[in-house]
Amino acid sequence: MAAGAVAGRRVGRPIDSVNRLVLDCGRGRASSGSLRNDAAAWRGEDPMADGAGRPTRFDSEPPDDRVAGRLTVIAQDPSVKVSGEVLRATITIPPERLEPGPRGPRFWVVDYDSSARRLIGPAPDPWTDAVAAAPDESLATDPRVRAQNVYVVATRTLEAFEQALGRRLGWGFAGHQLYLVPAAFAEANAFYDPDSSAILFGYFEPAEPPGGPTVYTSLSHDVVAHETTHAILDGLRRRFEEPSLPDQAAFHEALADIVALTSVFSLRETVLALIPGDPVTGMVEEERVTAGELARTALLGLAEQFGAAIRVHGGDALRRSVTLAANPGLLSAPAYQEPHARGEVLVAAVGNALLDIWTKRLVDLHATGTPLHRTRVAEEGIKTAVNVLTMCIRAIDYLPPVDLSFDDFATALLAADEEMVPDDHHGYRDTFRASFGRYGIGEEPPRLVRTFGRADAPRYRLIHEEELRIRRDEVFRWIWQNAPLLGIATDYYLSVETVTPCARIAPDGFVVREVVATYIQMLDGTAAELGTLAGHLGGELVIPPGLADDTSLELLGGGTLIFDEFGRLRYHQPKPLLDWDRQSRRLAYLVGNGLRDSRGGVGFSEGIPLGQRFAVMHGDRTDTRGETW
Amino acid sequence: MSQSPSRIDFRAYNVGFGDCLLLSFGYDAAIDGRAERHVLIDFGTNKQAVGGPSLRDVAALIEADTHGKLDAVVLTHRHRDHLSGFDPAIGGATIAKLRPDAIVRPWTERPDSAPAVPGGHGMAAASGPASARSPNQQKLLDVLGAGARFAGELAAVPYAGRRSVAESSMSALAAMQLGNANAIAQLDELAAAGEAHYLKAGDPLSLGMLPGVSVSVLGPPDPDTWPAILQQAAQSKEYWLGAGSVDPAALAAGAAGSPIQVDGDAGSLMEPGPGRWLIDRLDDHLVHSAERLVHQLDGVLNNTSLVLLVEAGGHRLLLPGDAEIENWGYALTAAPDHQSICDRLRGVELWKVGHHGSRNATPKLSLFPLLASAPPNRMAVMSTLVGFYDKTNPVPNQALLDSLALPPFKLLRTDQVARSSGARAVHLASSGSGAFGPAD
Structure with missing residues (x-):
């Protein structure tokens, strides 16, 4: 029934x-x-x-x-x-x-x-x-x-x-x-x-x-x-x-x-x-x-x-x-x-x-x-x-x-x-x-990496499961160890932002304790510098027409990791910092819509949470990036 | 006629918190019967200096200094402190008598595109054609119109008794946003009688009545080519045009400064503690909301300012109105010829400091270093009044003043010149290729 x-x-x-x-x-x-x-x-x-x-x-x-x-x-x-x-x-x-x-x-x-x-x-x-x-x-x-x-x-x-x-x-x-x-x-x-x-x-x-x-x-x-x-x-x-x-x-x-x-x-x-x-x-x-x-x-x-x-x-x-x-x-x-x-x-x-x-x-x-x-x-x-x-x-x-x-x-x-x-x-x-x-919304399986049971599974040398469940530094250590496997570019700013233990009931009726962790990456530079960098790395950062070479840009990346009850990585949802296609689209959108800071910089992380958006939208410019006195 | 001016006079009348600049060109020989040409840039004030001339007095000074003939009038933007003197009842009639041949205004002031604001501006707009405006341009115009209506309502809020600092500041700022219908009508009339120019960055400007004088328009940028100028405006539009923005009537109700009325048992909420913390925060919410909006409008309107680079007789003068960082951004970083603009700015000899010396009208990193480079004697003229504008971020800004006190700058302030010498204007002049200095 x-x-x-x-x-x-x-x-x-x-x-x-x-x-x-x-x-x-x-x-x-x-x-x-x-x-x-x-x-x-x-x-x-x-x-x-x-x-x-x-x-x-x-x-x-x-x-x-x-x-x-x-x-x-x-x-x-x-x-x-x-x-x-x-x-x-x-x-x-x-x-x-x-x-x-x-x-x-x-x-x-x-x-x-x-x-x-x-x-x-x-x-x-x-x-x-x-x-x-x-x-x-x-x-x-x-x-x-x-x-x-x-x-x-x-x-x-x-x-x-x-x-x-x-x-x-x-x-x-x-x-x-x-x-x-x-x-x-x-x-x-x-x-x-x-x-x-x-x-x-x-x-x-x-x-x-x-x-x-x-x-x-x-x-x-x-x-x-x-x-x-x-x-x-x-x-x-x-x-x-x-x-x-x-x-x-x-x-x-x-x-x-x-x-x-x-x-x-x-x-x-x-x-x-x-x-x-x-x-x-x-x-x-x-x-x-x-x-x-x-x-x-x-x-x-x-x-x-x-x-x-x-x-x-x-x-x-x-x-x-x-x-x-x-x-x-x-x-x-x-x-x-x-x-x-x-x-x-x-x-x-x-x-x-x-x-x-x-x-x-x-x-x-x-x-x-x-x-x-x-x-x-x-x-x-x-x-x-x-x-x-x-x-x-x-x-x-x-x-x-x-x-x-x-x-x-x-x-x-x-x-x-x-x-x-x-x-x-x-x-x-x-x-x-x-x-x-x-509605034109697609599933993107390749982004969701199942690592459980894979031959090239992540390494856990010197990783402590209990620490991994609660400590940003331990998750960072784990990422550091597995960065090549996860495709994380360690040459750039990398920080674990959240480590969240959670519990659920598995389909078999048992309690499963998992950990959700997020990390972010940031890269600042001028349009010319980042364009050149992309070229050196074999990619292309498309600089929107009219954007001056000396415009400051900030690129963002990061990812979400889900560890199972044994601390094994189960999912990785990455937004690679060096995904030049995404970065190019983001840049085109921000520039095309005038979403710059007041010095003309693009993509800078302003750390403004939701709701302040209201005050910021209608309020004083909070980001003048050194241009004010 | 290829004659170049052999003498340039620059006067900044001491109008208090406002701008009224007269740029005069002298020639060795008469051209069409006159050996001088005069351009008036802005004429208004928000607050007259104590003991300073009234705008009527200033109108008389202009009449005298121009010897009865103005060649062009520039209105950089339509803030009261740049506009109010054009009211026929104040100085507008005198200006009309001087028969200016050209009226130069930003593109947003074109009568058929300027927003219709009750009692404010662009009365022709109500019936004017939409002409060929892009959506971005229309968006900016809508914001200006809605913002001005909002400011008008706020300025009309009646206050019983004392106002809080925030309320006074909000109310004064709201009043400053209001155009003066008579002044604008006067300019429209003069424009109709002569040449009318409505400009944006990069537009060519040919003023045939000023031989040997070249004027480049660096701002305001077109919102189509520089959407950043819309950033605040586009987002604010939703709010200003929304069904219920800040209700000025509610502001009026809250403006009495009456004690908080407590219905029932407030428990600990009125005592020190977290609840009281919230109440204190909320208490200023309305005023601050209104003030934020008006500040925003102030910035949006400032950013419609014409930014003019005047080149004549081998000299360069920079007249940026009240342009703020968003306006400047285009000319300095994105205009097709921005490198050339930056090079030419390095050679500016006389600079009218933007927005009365506020903190955000002289971009510290992108503009200031250009102006701070050679030549050694750079005259910076600031038309300002201490203690009038924005108690939180006082104008003029001290850090800017400190920087202007160092070489290569020589700063002249309308308020200080008047105080020290009783003069009614900062008056600088240059003859031939000589540097600008105090006029004889």
Whole structure:
């Protein structure tokens, strides 16, 4: 049976991933009274209070630490309603001690509005479900609602990453708690700002409809998930903000959109509510659940209320990317050289793979020409989306640390999934491969070097496995020993940047401890010098026409190494420093798009993480390379 | 007519924080009845020097110094401190009386391509044809237009009581971005009556009314050939043109400087600690956002500056307006003749220091060493006013001043000349092949 097959498919999952990603039942307010505390909430009572109105538990402890904590969120945003009521969903987060804010171990909500200079004191008990208790008309005005909404959606987004990767993830800034500021300023904007260790959510009066209710970006599931993803990815791959080919910047936006898109599927009641079907029987004709029809549902067109806000931020790939007509030439078209538009292509490829897998699964469920029950349609969609999200997140460990391309992502996604789920009887990988191909994204097997079991296997002289698991210097020593085998040019700057131990459950059910390490290489010189060097090494660095010989250039390279539980190299995802074709393309792109520093230098690593991009983009020039006084 | 000027006079009037330069050429014999020619480069101020002449006074000085006839007027870019004097109500009427034959402006000022900004500039734009603009050019024009509108709204934010330093600085900077509709209309009118030149780097400029004077246009670069000039602009466009950039009304609300209103129990958030740290950071967020944007606009607009290299009678003069590093980058590193440009810059004798001596208008590594090479007596003229602009990065910049205090430079500042001698302008002159020095 399909459900069993699905459960069987995801055998290779990280510890503790079980089914918590398929979150607890949410329920629209229109549904008949199954929200646990509905009745009390409508009466304006504290549903958790005893008869005398006293709280029945400690303020900052979850109601019952044997189960996950459940809190309600706005399922999409306040504009998405079913039967005239705002769609909500109850989801599950770790049952942790929370302080007023909410404030937990990873997030801290501070409701300060710098525009109005107004600080909202947090509700005393974060485990009281403020979103469930608030009537629709006060969702936008009740500060407890936005505080809870950002906290729960962000927590769940981080949880999805940690579950997929099998480890705790750090932020891209010093510190453990990311501030969430749910009404930070009166701007149609929301952004991750690592300088403030914060995601700042703006609010604004909408242009359309004029005089409409104030729009809070913090009430949009998609905006919160999108921005949280930027913060998480920044922690995982700091150098994705370096000057590079357009794929890399596009990937940041695309992944944030993919996460927002697929994580909505984890809200079961939301999915149910948004799938068409007979309101009485729940049956849906098969022609209404084709990939094309499903692509037009609210599920795959997100953040309706905040289109403008997200466009300002640049993440408009979220709109309805899945309807982007497939064309392998798209990524070569001038219109898709701009990172935001380009991101949409990747979202389309992933979104269409999701739709294909989903609809293929539906085919097995019924005889041709007969209707389906929308619950079944929803269940299959949820399982598919959760798997797709997990595949995308797991791919991150397999990505190179610099100069990421969409092809790298496709390669990493397929490789990581094969490692985790060798038995792909639902054909996820083939479907992904085909969908990537339709959008001109290719797998590049040669880049993914399997070294396990090879005759010319790496050497381990004087390498200590325990050290290799935790120490950059030991990984460097290992690289040094094996540099010729790995094709790493040791004449140039080489540094191991990260060494990350992680654990997962292997297909055979055992715990596997692996290590993901990244190294980078850098080379600075003038265009003339580097052009000459390339020639000496038998390559050609194509200097774009008009680029002066004395222009300063910086070339970047690096790679990702994955060691198995015995410290053996299993994968190497290299971006060779001396890949002159890539370097030439990068140079052409940066020069052609005016992406120089203020002295005209090209490709310099500015070390500016995501989010500062906002400040830098709109702010003082931080890089004047000695030209200022 | 192949006569060369035998005398060159250069005046930088003490307009305070602004530019008003008069370049005069004297000839041994009259040409078409006159033995002199006069070019006015910019005429505006953001803040008049204490005890210095008003712009009306300066207009009268120009009238006197030109003996009633101007041959050409250059507007390097449309910042208030280069433009405001052209308002007919200030000095524009006097300038009009001097009947300049040519009006020279950057390509962004062409009336049919200049962005329509309410109360600001390029009123003809609203009805003007899009002409043949490339997408990059249009992008830059859009940014300039949207930025000016934004600056106008910020400048209009009402402040009750005292403003914070950041607010004052943001507000003042916003006001500086605003064009003056009357001044621009005056220039448009003069341009319509005579020769109108709208230039970008590399464009030929032939000013027949200036015998023996050659003018090379080193900037601003065309965004098509030097997309780097768009780097800030292109990214900012999204923000300025977006549905909701910084809302000036919200700024006004936050501008009162009122104490933070606390609803409910703030717990420890108002006490010293990490929460308070965040609140303090956020508190300045809006003002800083606005200020960042306006700074950006300031730079984008400065980078539309004409950069002119004037060669006459064997002398070279460099007039870079307020061009910043991005503008300079093209001429110094990427123009087809950039080597030749660099060679010629080494021979500049008189240099108007860019942007009143700011830190980023005299590229330290790519431009300064050229100017610091021979000849031994290089006159650097700085039109500036201490204590007016940008408290964080004061103008003029001390490190630049320190470098200009060393040979081969001889620095003359409008503010200091006025203070020491009561003169109303820095006035330098050169006769024949002699070096520039204080005018008699």
